[in-house]
Amino acid sequence: MSLLVIKDLKASVAGKPILKGVTLTVETGSVHAIMGPNGSGKSTLAQVLAGNPAYEVTSGSVSYNGRDLLAMPPEERAQAGIFMAFQYPVEIPGVSNAYFLRAAYNEVRKARGEDEVDPLEFADLMDEKLELVDMDSSMLNRSVNTGFSGGEKKRNEILQMAVLEPKLGILDETDSGLDIDALRIVANGVNKLKRPNNATIVVTHYQRLLNYIVPDFVHVLVSGRIAKSGGKELALELEEKGYDWVTELAGASAS
Amino acid sequence: MVADAYAAAFDVISGDVGVPAAVRALRRAAFDRFSALGFPTPKNEDWHYTSVAPIADQEFALLASRTGDIGRDDLAPFSFGVGAGDWHTIVFVNGRFAPELSDLRKLPAGVEVTDLATAWSAPDVAERIGSLASHESHAFTALNAAFAQDGAVVRIARNVEVGRPIHLLFVTDAAAARAMMHPRNLIIVERHATATVIETYASATDSTYFTNAVTEVTLGDGSSLRHYKIQREASRAYHVGTIEVEQARDSHYVSFSLATGAELSRTNVYTTLDGEGSGATLNGLYMLDGEQHCDHQTQIIHAQPNTFSRELYKGILDGRSHGVFNGKVYVRPIAQKTDGKQTNNTLLLSDTAHVDTKPQLEIFADDVKCTHGATVGQIDQAALFYLKSRGIANALARRLLTYAFAADVLETIEVDAVREGLERTTLERFV
Numbered sequence: 001m002s003l004l005v006i007k008d009l010k011a012s013v014a015g016k017p018i019l020k021g022v023t024l025t026v027e028t029g030s031v032h033a034i035m036g037p038n039g040s041g042k043s044t045l046a047q048v049l050a051g052n053p054a055y056e057v058t059s060g061s062v063s064y065n066g067r068d069l070l071a072m073p074p075e076e077r078a079q080a081g082i083f084m085a086f087q088y089p090v091e092i093p094g095v096s097n098a099y100f101l102r103a104a105y106n107e108v109r110k111a112r113g114e115d116e117v118d119p120l121e122f123a124d125l126m127d128e129k130l131e132l133v134d135m136d137s138s139m140l141n142r143s144v145n146t147g148f149s150g151g152e153k154k155r156n157e158i159l160q161m162a163v164l165e166p167k168l169g170i171l172d173e174t175d176s177g178l179d180i181d182a183l184r185i186v187a188n189g190v191n192k193l194k195r196p197n198n199a200t201i202v203v204t205h206y207q208r209l210l211n212y213i214v215p216d217f218v219h220v221l222v223s224g225r226i227a228k229s230g231g232k233e234l235a236l237e238l239e240e241k242g243y244d245w246v247t248e249l250a251g252a253s254a255s
Numbered sequence: 256m257v258a259d260a261y262a263a264a265f266d267v268i269s270g271d272v273g274v275p276a277a278v279r280a281l282r283r284a285a286f287d288r289f290s291a292l293g294f295p296t297p298k299n300e301d302w303h304y305t306s307v308a309p310i311a312d313q314e315f316a317l318l319a320s321r322t323g324d325i326g327r328d329d330l331a332p333f334s335f336g337v338g339a340g341d342w343h344t345i346v347f348v349n350g351r352f353a354p355e356l357s358d359l360r361k362l363p364a365g366v367e368v369t370d371l372a373t374a375w376s377a378p379d380v381a382e383r384i385g386s387l388a389s390h391e392s393h394a395f396t397a398l399n400a401a402f403a404q405d406g407a408v409v410r411i412a413r414n415v416e417v418g419r420p421i422h423l424l425f426v427t428d429a430a431a432a433r434a435m436m437h438p439r440n441l442i443i444v445e446r447h448a449t450a451t452v453i454e455t456y457a458s459a460t461d462s463t464y465f466t467n468a469v470t471e472v473t474l475g476d477g478s479s480l481r482h483y484k485i486q487r488e489a490s491r492a493y494h495v496g497t498i499e500v501e502q503a504r505d506s507h508y509v510s511f512s513l514a515t516g517a518e519l520s521r522t523n524v525y526t527t528l529d530g531e532g533s534g535a536t537l538n539g540l541y542m543l544d545g546e547q548h549c550d551h552q553t554q555i556i557h558a559q560p561n562t563f564s565r566e567l568y569k570g571i572l573d574g575r576s577h578g579v580f581n582g583k584v585y586v587r588p589i590a591q592k593t594d595g596k597q598t599n600n601t602l603l604l605s606d607t608a609h610v611d612t613k614p615q616l617e618i619f620a621d622d623v624k625c626t627h628g629a630t631v632g633q634i635d636q637a638a639l640f641y642l643k644s645r646g647i648a649n650a651l652a653r654r655l656l657t658y659a660f661a662a663d664v665l666e667t668i669e670v671d672a673v674r675e676g677l678e679r680t681t682l683e684r685f686v
Contacts, residue, residue, distance in 0.1 A: 051644070052640055054636075054640075073649070074640060074644050075644075075646055075647060075649065078643070078644055078645055078647075079646045083644075089641070090635075092642075092656070093662075094660065094662035095655055100642070103655070107648060164646065
């Protein structure tokens with residue numbers, strides 16, 4: 001069935017329209033890549049799906065698992081299985097990564113009607129998850145993202161995703177600023193989390209990431225609309241011809 | 256009239272003939288000074304943001320003898336989870352020494368912890384009272400000197416390093432209702448000695464009472480003292496606490512002031528860096544709610560060259576509470592190479608909470624490094640969304656961020672039991 005159905009979605013930031021009618025359907029078991037030039041609205045789409053209150057939805061609808069996603073506060077979306085890996089993960093001095101992860105894990109479990117886990121049980125779970133993103137357990141004792149390198153922050157995002165096991169993972173430019181080794185680790189983590197009953201949306205500016213996370217569908221966002229959709233070969237074509245090519249296509253179709 | 260009530264109380268206490276002549280003379284001089292000064296009004300620059308009318312307009316009785324019915328179990332909430340015998344503890348109930356609750360059996364050689372009402376028979380103790388905390392200009396210090404009946408005297412001899420913390424625990428119970436207590440403490444850390452003193456003001460009651468404490472601290476050459484003041488008075492109590500410190504060469508004074516109790520409280524921490532290479536670290540945290548008013552005034556006098564000070568005070572204000580921070584740093588002309596840093600951060604959890612923050616630097620030397628900064632803010636929206644996007648409910652996310660704000664300064668507490676105890680207190684309050 002369709003996990004996510006976005007219909008004619010329009011959204012603004014600080015009164016400025018960014019998304020101007022996005023329509024997209026994501027089935028379980030699939031990987032969708034959203035590409036596009038700077039300012040095209042890629043990150044806005046990710047933020048709107050995660051429920052960031054700084055973004056205002058002006059019209060359109062989003063149905064997730066048959067529910068009205070836009071009516072749900074961000075924590076309920078997360079509890080229902082939506083996870084966005086942040087482009088710029090937030091530093092939270094004073095809250096340990098371990099405490100944060102366990103709190104999040106237990107909130108999600110509670111929402112599913114499952115028992116909360118105690119710190120010892122959680123530590124066992126973490127050993128397995130840390131391996132997935134090649135992280136040392138000392139990272140758990142540090143404050144959330146505080147003083148982390150760019151690569152560590154992104155790996156920490158994937159670690160959270162591994163712990164929460166979302167139905168819909170949204171990677172918001174997770175590859176930006178990563179060297180090739182960090183990129184491989186992050187992509188490897190994402191691939192290992194892939195299941196027949198979940199789906200992933202990969203938002204990226206570059207084709208490079210898609211060598212490691214192979215998409216089933218590629219959509220090119222230009223000026224707040226999907227200008228072109230295709231298979232993974234579209235990403236390669238974009239890499240070769242550049243974004244000007246689709247920008248012109250979008251211009252031609254609009255006129 | 257309230258003034259008559261103080262005069263009547265003074266007539267009683269001044270007739271107490273069991274007290275050494277030097278103390279009686281000090282009481283008389285201090286009471287005369289208090290009568291002349293009166294309670295401070297907001298016209299007094301040091302009390303601009305804090306009205307003491309709730310204290311000044313009420314009559315509080317002086318308790319003539321030992322009162323109270325406190326057992327060891329009642330002290331558990333204020334003991335930071337440490338077992339009997341782990342710390343050296345001197346307990347005062349409603350202002351009076353309670354030997355049966357105190358635990359001073361394991362004091363090492365060179366460490367004295369005694370109650371003032373016993374210790375002041377020694378001339379050198381009587382002389383020290385008021386030698387640092389003068390009653391000349393501070394009305395509450397004068398009031399304390401006039402009415403002090405007990406307190407703790409802590410003396411650490413040269414070169415002695417005291418491993419276990421020394422806990423001065425002042426606790427009140429229902430018998431303290433409508434009463435006033437004026438604890439007076441002396442802490443003397445001699446040359447190259449090291450100690451940790453925790454000064455707790457707490458209550459097993461919800462009565463209205465008035466605590467007015469003064470602690471004088473003398474630090475010898477190369478000595479160091481960690482001094483944690485924990486103010487957890489009853490919610491309808493009034494608390495004024497003054498700490499005055501004098502530091503000799505290469506000494507280090509580390510202070511932490513926690514304030515969560517009392518309807519109206521004022522804490523003064525004053526230190527004079529009177530020897531080269533000496534330094535002070537003054538940190539604090541106040542967490543207020545309801546109608547609470549909490550004022551901290553700190554004063555650091557850099558009186559010699561190459562002295563340093565570090566100061567971080569944080570406030571978390573909810574409800575209609577009012578927090579005040581006034582941090583004074585004076586650098587005397589001789590105090591070249593002074594290195595000072597002061598920070599005050601406030602987190603406002605409600606639209607009706609109120610903060611007044613006033614950093615005050617007066618620098619009369621030309622080769623110094625001094626900075627100060629103050630921030631007032633609300634919960635960070637980006638961090639809040641981040642937590643919520645991981646499934647953490649709004650209320651818990653807000654509490655976690657509030658805890659995190661406090662944890663940053665609690666981390667500076669070097670005694671594990673105290674730090675963990677206060678972290679627990681904070682977590683329970685907000686999570």
